Amino acid sequence: MSNIELSPQEKAKQRAGFKAAEYVKDGMTIGLGTGSTVAFTMARLKERIRDESLTIRGVPTSIQTLIRAGELGIPIIGLEQAEKINLTIDGADQIDPQLRLIKGRGAAHVRERILADISDRLIIVADPTKLCTELTGPVPIEIIPFALSHVQNVLIKMGGNPVLRDGVKKDGPVISDNGNIILDYHPAQKYNPMDLETAINMIPGVVCCGIFAEFSEKTTVIIGEEEGPRVISL
Numbered sequence: 001m002s003n004i005e006l007s008p009q010e011k012a013k014q015r016a017g018f019k020a021a022e023y024v025k026d027g028m029t030i031g032l033g034t035g036s037t038v039a040f041t042m043a044r045l046k047e048r049i050r051d052e053s054l055t056i057r058g059v060p061t062s063i064q065t066l067i068r069a070g071e072l073g074i075p076i077i078g079l080e081q082a083e084k085i086n087l088t089i090d091g092a093d094q095i096d097p098q099l100r101l102i103k104g105r106g107a108a109h110v111r112e113r114i115l116a117d118i119s120d121r122l123i124i125v126a127d128p129t130k131l132c133t134e135l136t137g138p139v140p141i142e143i144i145p146f147a148l149s150h151v152q153n154v155l156i157k158m159g160g161n162p163v164l165r166d167g168v169k170k171d172g173p174v175i176s177d178n179g180n181i182i183l184d185y186h187p188a189q190k191y192n193p194m195d196l197e198t199a200i201n202m203i204p205g206v207v208c209c210g211i212f213a214e215f216s217e218k219t220t221v222i223i224g225e226e227e228g229p230r231v232i233s234l
C-alpha cells in the first residue's frame with residue numbers, strides 16, 4: 001500500500017490501523033475484524049510476520065477478512081480451534097464518548113459481536129469522521145429472511161423506519177455471510193443505545209443489531225489523527 005495513492009481519509013485509517021498492529025504480541029490469537037481500516041492493520045501484521053517472525057493466529061469475522069488473510073499470509077483458525085481470543089481489532093461506523101459503537105456497514109456485525117464478546121480486549125480503529133457526540137444510526141440489523149415482515153412491523157411500531165438493504169452488483173437484498181438479510185433501521189428520535197440494542201435484539205427473528213453498547217470497558221479506540229494516532233479508553 002503506497003501512501004501516494006491514499007486520500008486524506010485513507011491515510012487516517014492507515015495511521016489508526018498501523019498503530020493497532022503494535023498491540024499484537026507474539027503467540028497471540030487475534031480476532032480480525034472487517035472493513036477498510038482493519039485492512040491496514042492486517043497489512044502491517046503481514047510485515048511483522050515477515051520481519052519479526054511474529055507468530056499469531058487470526059480468527060476472521062467475514063469472508064472478506066478470510067480471503068484477505070489468505071492473500072497476506074496471516075495464519076487463520078476457526079473459532080472452535082481458539083482456546084481464547086487475546087485481542088480483537090475491528091472498525092466502527094460511529095463511536096460515541098462512552099465508546100459505544102455502531103457497526104455493520106459491511107454486514108459483518110454478527111460475527112464481529114461474537115468476537116468482541118469472547119475477546120479479552122477490543123481495539124477499534126477509525127478515522128476521525130467516526131467520532132460522534134451521540135449515536136444516531138442508522139442501525140444495521142441482521143435478520144433471518146422468514147422473519148422479515150414481523151421484524152419490520154415491530155420496528156415500525158417502535159417508531160422508526162426499517163429499510164431493507166439492497167445488494168450492489170446483485171439484484172435484491174444483501175445476503176450476509178451467514179445467509180441472512182439486513183435492515184437498516186432509522187430511529188425516529190434520540191435513543192439510549194443500550195435500551196435500543198436490547199429491544200432490537202429481543203425481536204424474534206433478529207440475529208443481532210449493530211449497536212455495541214456493552215463492550216466499552218474492554219475497548220480501546222485508536223483514531224488516526226493527522227498529528228498522529230490518538231488512543232482513547234475509559
Ligand SMILES: O=C[C@H](O)[C@H](O)[C@H](O)COP(=O)(O)O
Pocket residue numbers: 033034035036037038090091092093103104105106107108109112
Ligand atoms: O460490517 C462492517 C464492520 O462493522 C466494519 O468494521 C465497519 O463498518 C467499519 O468499516 P470501515 O473500517 O471500512 O469504515
